[in-house]
Amino acid sequence: MRTIYFIIWKEFKQIFRDKGMLPIIFVIPIIQLLILANAATFDIKNIKVMIIDKDNSSTSRLLIAKYDASNYFKLVGTTFSNEIADNYLADGKIDMFIEIPANFERDLVRQNMNKMMIVVNAVDGTKGNVGMNYSTSLMNDFNQEIRQKFSTINTTFISNTEEINIIQSNWYNPELNYKIFMVPGILVLLVAMIATFLTAMNIVKEKEIGTIEQINVTPILKYQFLAGKLIPFWLIGMFELAFGMIIASIIYGITFVGSIGLIFLFAAVFLIAVEGLGLFISTISDTQQQAMFIAWFLLVVFILLSGLFTAVENMPGWTQNLTYLNPIKYFIELIRMIMLKGSGFEDTKIHFAVMAFFAISINTIAIWRYKKTV
Amino acid sequence: MEAPNIVIKVENLTKKFGNFIAVNNISFEVYKGEIFGFLGANGAGKSTAMKMLCGLWLPTSGNAKIAGYDIYKETELIKKKIGYMSQKFSLYEDLTVAENIRFYAGIYGLSNQQIEAKTNELLSKLGIEELRNSLIKSLPLGWKQKLAFSVAIIHDPEIVFLDEPTGGVDPITRRQFWDLIYDASNRGVTVFVTTHYMDEAEYCDRISMMVAGKIEALDKPSILKQNYGVSTMDEVFLKLARG
Numbered sequence: 001m002r003t004i005y006f007i008i009w010k011e012f013k014q015i016f017r018d019k020g021m022l023p024i025i026f027v028i029p030i031i032q033l034l035i036l037a038n039a040a041t042f043d044i045k046n047i048k049v050m051i052i053d054k055d056n057s058s059t060s061r062l063l064i065a066k067y068d069a070s071n072y073f074k075l076v077g078t079t080f081s082n083e084i085a086d087n088y089l090a091d092g093k094i095d096m097f098i099e100i101p102a103n104f105e106r107d108l109v110r111q112n113m114n115k116m117m118i119v120v121n122a123v124d125g126t127k128g129n130v131g132m133n134y135s136t137s138l139m140n141d142f143n144q145e146i147r148q149k150f151s152t153i154n155t156t157f158i159s160n161t162e163e164i165n166i167i168q169s170n171w172y173n174p175e176l177n178y179k180i181f182m183v184p185g186i187l188v189l190l191v192a193m194i195a196t197f198l199t200a201m202n203i204v205k206e207k208e209i210g211t212i213e214q215i216n217v218t219p220i221l222k223y224q225f226l227a228g229k230l231i232p233f234w235l236i237g238m239f240e241l242a243f244g245m246i247i248a249s250i251i252y253g254i255t256f257v258g259s260i261g262l263i264f265l266f267a268a269v270f271l272i273a274v275e276g277l278g279l280f281i282s283t284i285s286d287t288q289q290q291a292m293f294i295a296w297f298l299l300v301v302f303i304l305l306s307g308l309f310t311a312v313e314n315m316p317g318w319t320q321n322l323t324y325l326n327p328i329k330y331f332i333e334l335i336r337m338i339m340l341k342g343s344g345f346e347d348t349k350i351h352f353a354v355m356a357f358f359a360i361s362i363n364t365i366a367i368w369r370y371k372k373t374v
Numbered sequence: 375m376e377a378p379n380i381v382i383k384v385e386n387l388t389k390k391f392g393n394f395i396a397v398n399n400i401s402f403e404v405y406k407g408e409i410f411g412f413l414g415a416n417g418a419g420k421s422t423a424m425k426m427l428c429g430l431w432l433p434t435s436g437n438a439k440i441a442g443y444d445i446y447k448e449t450e451l452i453k454k455k456i457g458y459m460s461q462k463f464s465l466y467e468d469l470t471v472a473e474n475i476r477f478y479a480g481i482y483g484l485s486n487q488q489i490e491a492k493t494n495e496l497l498s499k500l501g502i503e504e505l506r507n508s509l510i511k512s513l514p515l516g517w518k519q520k521l522a523f524s525v526a527i528i529h530d531p532e533i534v535f536l537d538e539p540t541g542g543v544d545p546i547t548r549r550q551f552w553d554l555i556y557d558a559s560n561r562g563v564t565v566f567v568t569t570h571y572m573d574e575a576e577y578c579d580r581i582s583m584m585v586a587g588k589i590e591a592l593d594k595p596s597i598l599k600q601n602y603g604v605s606t607m608d609e610v611f612l613k614l615a616r617g
Contacts, residue, residue: 006480014468210462217428217458218481219450 003220007228011202015232024198025236029190029244033251037183044130046074050085050097053078057105063142067098072134089121096120096131109150179252184335185308187244191267192274192302192328195237196295199278203229204291207282226367230275237271238264258338262345269355270331276362277327283369302328327358378405381533381564382427387436389422396422398587399436404566406532409559411578411595412568415615418584420568421461424535427566428458441532454482457526457534461541465522467511471502474510475525482529496524516547523554527563534558536567540574552577572607581607583614590614 015021049067053060068075076094079085085097099117108114118135122128206212215225241264248254256263278295285291304310305319306328312320323329334351337343345352382404389397397419404410414420425431427440429449438445441455465474472493479489497503500520510518519539527534536555540548552574559565567578575581575595582592591598591614595607602610 002483003481006477009480010466010469010473010477013473014466017468209467210460211464211466213430213460213462214458214464214478215481216430217453217456218478219453219483220481221450 003224004228004231007220007225008231011228011232015236024194025240026243028194029240030247032186032190033183033244033247036186037179037252044127045072047072047096047127047131047134048076048094049073049131050076050088050094051078052080052082052085052097052099054080054102055100055104059105059108059146060100062146063098063100066138066142070134070138073131073138085119089119092121094121095127096135098135108146180254180340181336182308183248183252183254184339185306185332187241187248188328188331188335189303189306189308190244191237191241191271192331193299194240195233195271195274196278196281196299197292198233198236199230199275200281200285200291200295201288202233203279203282204285204288208287222367222370226279226370230272230279233275233278234268234271237275238267241267254339256339257342258344262348263335263338266331266334266348266352266355269352269359270327273327273355273359273362276359276366280362280366280369283366302326305329306332308332327355330354380404381406382410382438382440382566384427384438385436387423387426387438388434389419389426389431390434395587397426397433400584400587400589402582402589402592404533404564406564407559407562408579409555409565409567409577411575411581412566412584413570413572413575413581413611414568414584415570419587420584421537423584424537424566424568428456428535429453454529455532457529457531459519459522459526459534459536459539461537463518463522465510465518465525468509470507470509471497471513471521472506474521475528478525479528484529492528496528500524516543516550519543519547520551520554523551527558531563533564533566536565538568538570540569540571548574572611575607575611583611585614 051060051064051067053064064075064078067073076088082099085094085099088094089097097119099119101114101116104114104116116139118132120128120131203212206215245256245260249256277298281291281294281298285294305312305315305323305326307323308328312323312329315323330351334343334348337348380403382402384403385401386399387397387401388395388399400423412420412424422431426433426445427438429440429445429452433445440452443449443451443455445452466477469477475493475496476489479492484492493506497506500517502517502521505513505517510521513521523534523536523539526536540551543551548571555565555567555577567574569575578595580592580594581598582589583598584590591601591610593601598610599605599607602613604610604613
């Protein structure tokens with residue numbers, strides 16, 4: 001125990017003497033939460049739209065006014081010319097245009113139906129899709145309005161358009177606030193990054209400067225050395241999580257429906273797993289550069305397969321299977337379950353079991369690979 | 375004269391890296407309290423042999439006993455009895471003098487009182503009380519090496535292994551470094567030192583000369599000079615190294 005104490009004491013001395021470390025511990029979480037949580041938005045606003053109004057009737061102007069009033073669209077202008085709209089779309093000045101054909105209003109009243117064309121720039125598929133969806137719902141509204149209006153003039157006009165009325169109710173995140181969805185995930189990334197990188201780099205640094213050889217000729221036992229190395233970064237990781245949570249609740253007013261204690265309990269196991277990963281990286285690298293590169297490569301894979309930015313359900317089957325090996329995925333799932341739904345231990349015990357399994361197996365491999373005598 | 379007390383006994387020790395034989399079937403004994411010089415050109419296999427004796431590397435074949443313990447099975451027991459100072463500088467640059475002493479003394483199991491006493495003793499012996507709270511990186515190389523040696527024997531080991539301890543320092547500092555070695559030797563610590571400075575070879579009680587993985591000669595410096603009919607260790611070295 002005393003030996004471990006001396007190693008931990010030495011690590012903390014070095015960590016707090018390192019001028020680069022305090023910014024890493026305090027500035028990274030703030031920046032990640034402030035900037036990334038806002039940048040990683042799924043909301044699409046300000047879709048630039050142009051309307052080719054060949055009808056120039058009160059009905060067509062009503063539609064233009066609806067687009068103009070919408071938060072999601074930015075009406076760049078109206079025109080009579082398809083050529084102008086085509087050019088604007090090609091130049092990227094608009095994201096979509098809508099063509100209202102000539103005699104739109106007249107035909108609508110006469111034939112009780114009419115057609116319009118919507119052309120969308122689908123280079124950015126998500127934005128195109130969303131633009132289309134918003135337009136569809138805006139058109140539905142428009143449809144209802146004009147049908148009511150015309151039914152008062154023309155009694156043969158079908159005013160009853162009620163088909164299936166869908167009322168949405170979003171559970172757990174009623175306002176569809178994407179930040180509530182993103183911030184917990186970003187917190188997990190933060191903790192994972194700090195713990196993996198710092199552990200890997202720290203041990204490789206001792207290899208690089210040669211002090212590890214001096215350690216290896218002392219009677220320090222393997223487990224003492226590794227415990228002495230893992231405990232300081234485990235504490236820093238837990239601190240980071242708490243620090244990040246405080247920032248998240250102050251800035252974004254995020255509240256925790258479930259038990260914060262349960263999140264920390266899981267983080268405790270999660271940190272052992274990702275530190276084991278860092279330790280493993282350190283056993284296969286000789287320089288800090290190598291360790292950095294390997295750690296970075298693995299983290300990018302873990303982040304993209306975590307379900308933070310893209311839903312795991314949308315991935316092809318074999319990629320979905322890969323996500324089962326990703327510790328970050330389990331923590332993101334769990335923290336969302338606890339924070340938003342208030343899940344308890346019963347609901348998350350599979351996550352705990354899998355993470356405990358990761359922690360034990362990664363560390364076993366890493367400890368086996370770390371050798372005092374070669 | 376009573377039979378000398380053997381603290382290092384090496385028999386047919388060999389280390390191969392693939393096809394390359396770094397240490398080729400060497401055997402020798404080192405007696406308690408002596409300064410044993412382990413000489414050879416760069417790449418002759420000195421450091422490899424020393425790393426095996428310290429328990430850092432496993433031999434390919436052969437046997438050795440350090441302070442009575444086997445280098446295969448009892449490496450952790452050996453590590454309590456030895457001190458080691460590597461070619462690469464081994465103190466933490468970002469810790470102070472006192473912190474380095476405290477760390478190494480601590481992991482060797484010294485109590486807080488012992489650590490305090492040892493720190494004071496060491497600093498006053500080296501005459502650097504005022505550098506107690508200086509970071510290691512601010513010290514000149516000569517001081518770092520003297521300090522590294524003092525830290526390597528902080529736990530009063532039976533044997534201390536020094537791997538080219540005086541590389542890159544001036545002759546005066548080297549001389550002062552050897553005063554520290556004599557001092558340790560007088561207290562009964564066996565000193566096992568590799569070097570390629572032939573003037574340092576003269577300071578050793580006995581030396582072994584390694585050429586291409588083998589020990590070509592082993593005796594007192596004066597006897598070696600006599601045997602080869604030359605007046606300095608330099609000439610002995612050149613004769614042996616060139617074959």
